Amino acid sequence: MKKHFLILFFVACSFNLFAQEQKPEPTFGRNIFSFSPVQKVANGYYSNYSGVFMNLAYERIFKNEHVAVKLPLSVSVNSPPYFYFMPALRFYPKKPGIVSFGFGPQLYFGTGNVKVKNLTRYNYYLQIDVADTTYTEKRIQSGTGLNLNLGITIPKGVYIEIEIGGMLAFYDSLFKDELLMPQYFGGSISSIFSAQGNLSFGYRF
Numbered sequence: 001m002k003k004h005f006l007i008l009f010f011v012a013c014s015f016n017l018f019a020q021e022q023k024p025e026p027t028f029g030r031n032i033f034s035f036s037p038v039q040k041v042a043n044g045y046y047s048n049y050s051g052v053f054m055n056l057a058y059e060r061i062f063k064n065e066h067v068a069v070k071l072p073l074s075v076s077v078n079s080p081p082y083f084y085f086m087p088a089l090r091f092y093p094k095k096p097g098i099v100s101f102g103f104g105p106q107l108y109f110g111t112g113n114v115k116v117k118n119l120t121r122y123n124y125y126l127q128i129d130v131a132d133t134t135y136t137e138k139r140i141q142s143g144t145g146l147n148l149n150l151g152i153t154i155p156k157g158v159y160i161e162i163e164i165g166g167m168l169a170f171y172d173s174l175f176k177d178e179l180l181m182p183q184y185f186g187g188s189i190s191s192i193f194s195a196q197g198n199l200s201f202g203y204r205f
Contacts (some may be wrong), residue, residue: 028153042197052076113136138173146165
C-alpha cells in the first residue's frame with residue numbers, strides 16, 4: 001500500500017511539473033498609449049531653441065504581431081512652441097512579449113516659430129566682424145529616416161520604451177539653399193540631418 005501511494009504521489013508531482021512547464025505565455029494587448037516627459041531632438045545649429053520636447057504617442061500592433069504603426073506627437077517645452085509629428089512603421093522580428101525590439105522607416109513633419117541666430121561673419125569690404133543677430137521665423141520641416149526601439153512590458157500592462165531615430169530632411173524652410181549645396185552656402189550636415197531620442201512610459205492593453 002505504501003508502495004502504491006509513493007507511485008501515485010510521484011505521478012501526481014510529475015503531472016504538476018509538466019503542467020507548470022506547459023503553462024502558456026502571458027498574452028499582451030496590441031494597443032500602447034505612451035508619454036515621454038523628455039524627448040531630445042537635434043536638427044541644426046542655426047536655431048537657438050533647446051530641442052527639448054514632450055511626446056504623446058499611440059501604437060497599434062497588427063494581428064500578426066510582427067508589424068505595427070506608431071503615431072507620436074511632440075511639442076517643445078520652450079516658447080514659442082514647436083511641433084513634430086513622426087509616424088513610424090515598425091517591424092518586430094520576434095512577437096513583442098515582455099521584451100520587444102523593433103525597427104522601421106519613419107517620416108517626420110515639423111512646424112512652428114523658432115528663434116534663429118545668424119552666425120558672425122567677417123565683412124571683407126568693411127573689414128569688420130558682422131554682429132550676430134537673432135530673429136523669429138516660421139520653420140517647416142519634413143523628412144524620412146530610421147526608427148529603433150526597445151520596449152519592456154511589466155505586469156498589469158505597464159510599458160516602458162527607449163527609442164532613437166535618425167532622419168534626413170527633404171525639405172526645410174530655413175535651409176532651402178543649404179539642402180541643395182551645403183558646402184557652398186555655409187551649411188553643415190546638421191542642417192539636413194536630425195536625430196531624436198526619448199524614454200517613454202505607457203499602458204499596453
